[in-house]
Amino acid sequence: MDPQQFVQELSKHNLKITKEQEEQFKIYFKELIETNKVVNLTRITEEHEVYLKHFFDSVTPLFTFGEVFKDGxxxxxxxxxxxxxxxxxKILMPSLKVTIVDSLAKRLKFLESLIQKLNLTNVELVHGRAEDVGQNPKYREAFDLVTARAVANMTVLSEYCIPLVKKGGYFIALKGPKATGELEDSQKALNVLGGKLIKDVEFTLPESEEERTLVLVEKIKATPKKYPRQAGTPRRKPIV
Structure with missing residues (x-):
């Protein structure tokens, strides 16, 4: 998927992209590849693969779960x-107020530079483990939407993410192929943490055999105070 095909594919889903937004993605690609030479950010470096497997893949929730994306x-x-x-x-929906949580300072340094070069506003970077951030009163149950892509299996991911979602908000997991087993295994965790599975959608990325699953979970009740547990525990002792 080259940059022009990216624009065309978005238009099929009623996502009109401006010249400025096209330029932002071009800058993003350039900065990603340059920084990747010194900081391990991605193993995907060919332009057509970055546009398909990173850029397009990232924005699929916008048209798959469009009903939950509202301005601001x-x-x-x-x-x-x-x-x-x-x-x-954020590039496609500039009104979003974004908070990014990551445990690696080098990645956050890259993002800080990138955000400046893309002229993005209302983006906060938080250095920390998801388990610690989820217990921080500033961030706990503070967000309309929480996203995660290729971070952990659904049970562990739910403990990282659902505590950050406000009641009535949504957790969106971007998963690889055939996540059905993961979803079945995560039912207890979802229930304990206050989430409810609304739907999961399987699809293939355009002009490829890359299979993906998007999962939409609604936060229907408050997360018990003990969750998330201390750093490392969700992976060692998942809720099953």
């Missing part, structure tokens, strides 16, 4: 790495 919402991206999915979402 607060969005927290957990373990964003090189900024996926939150920065592509």
């Amino acid at each position: 919402l607060t969005l927290c991206d957990v373990g964003a790495g090189a900024g996926f999915p939150s920065i592509p979402l």
